[in-house]
Amino acid sequence: AQSVTxxxxxxxxxxxxxLELRCNYSYGATPxxxxxxxxxxxGLQLLLKYFSGDTLVQGIKGFEAEFKRxxxxxxxRKPSVHWSDAAEYFCAVGEGNAGNMLTFGGGTRLMVKP
Amino acid sequence: xxGVIQSPRHEVTEMGQEVTLRCxxxxxxxxxxxxxxxxxxxxxxxxxxxxxxxxxxSGMPEDRFSAKMPNASFSxxxxxxxxxxxxxxxxxxxxxxxxxxxGELFFGEGSRLTVL
Numbered sequence: 545a546q547s548v549t550x551x552x553x554x555x556x557x558x559x560x561x562x563l564e565l566r567c568n569y570s571y572g573a574t575p576x577x578x579x580x581x582x583x584x585x586x587g588l589q590l591l592l593k594y595f596s597g598d599t600l601v602q603g604i605k606g607f608e609a610e611f612k613r614x615x616x617x618x619x620x621r622k623p624s625v626h627w628s629d630a631a632e633y634f635c636a637v638g639e640g641n642a643g644n645m646l647t648f649g650g651g652t653r654l655m656v657k658p
Numbered sequence: 659x660x661g662v663i664q665s666p667r668h669e670v671t672e673m674g675q676e677v678t679l680r681c682x683x684x685x686x687x688x689x690x691x692x693x694x695x696x697x698x699x700x701x702x703x704x705x706x707x708x709x710x711x712x713x714x715x716s717g718m719p720e721d722r723f724s725a726k727m728p729n730a731s732f733s734x735x736x737x738x739x740x741x742x743x744x745x746x747x748x749x750x751x752x753x754x755x756x757x758x759x760x761g762e763l764f765f766g767e768g769s770r771l772t773v774l
Binding site: 634638645 | 703
C-alpha cells in the first residue's frame, strides 16, 4: 500500500529565509507526486505535481520540488519565504490511473516570523 | 468557472441527529471524492465515485456513513446517527479522468461538522 510521511509537523522560518519541507513516500511503481497547500478555513490548493520527466518541478507561488527516486523523497523548497506562505502543506502520492485517488501525508504547518 | 461547492460550511448538531453534507463538483469532472480531515488522523479518503458510480468505499468508517451521487452534478454524504467522534472537516473534491486527466484534485472549502 502506498503511504506518505512528512516528518516535520511544525516548522517556523523567518520571512525572507529559505524553506524546505520534507516528504517521503512508499509506492511500488513510479509514483504521481503532489504538493498541496491549505490556508486556514480553506480547501486544498495544488502547488505542483510530478508525473515523469524532469525531476525538478516548478509550481505556483515560487515553489519547487525535486523527485529523488533513490531516496523516495519529494521535498518542497522555496528560496525566500513570504509571510503569506504561512499555511499547512500536504504531500500526496497517487496512482494516476485510478481516478487520481491520492494518499496524503500528515501535513506540515509552516509559521513565518516577521 | 465555479469550483467545487460544498454546503453547509458549518454544521453544529447533537449526538444522534442525522447530518447531510452536500457537494457540487466541477462541471465535466468524472471523479468525485469525499475526504475527512481531523487533527488525529489527518486527511482520510472516505469514498470516491467515477461517473456517479461508487468505486471504493473502504474508507467509510461505519454503516452510519453513506454517500450517494444521483447525478453528475450532485453528491451527498450522510451520517445517521451522528456521534461526537464524527466531528471533523469533510472535503469534497473532483477531478477529470481519462485522456483529460491532469492528476489534480480540485477541493471544495469543506464542511466543518461539530457533533455535541
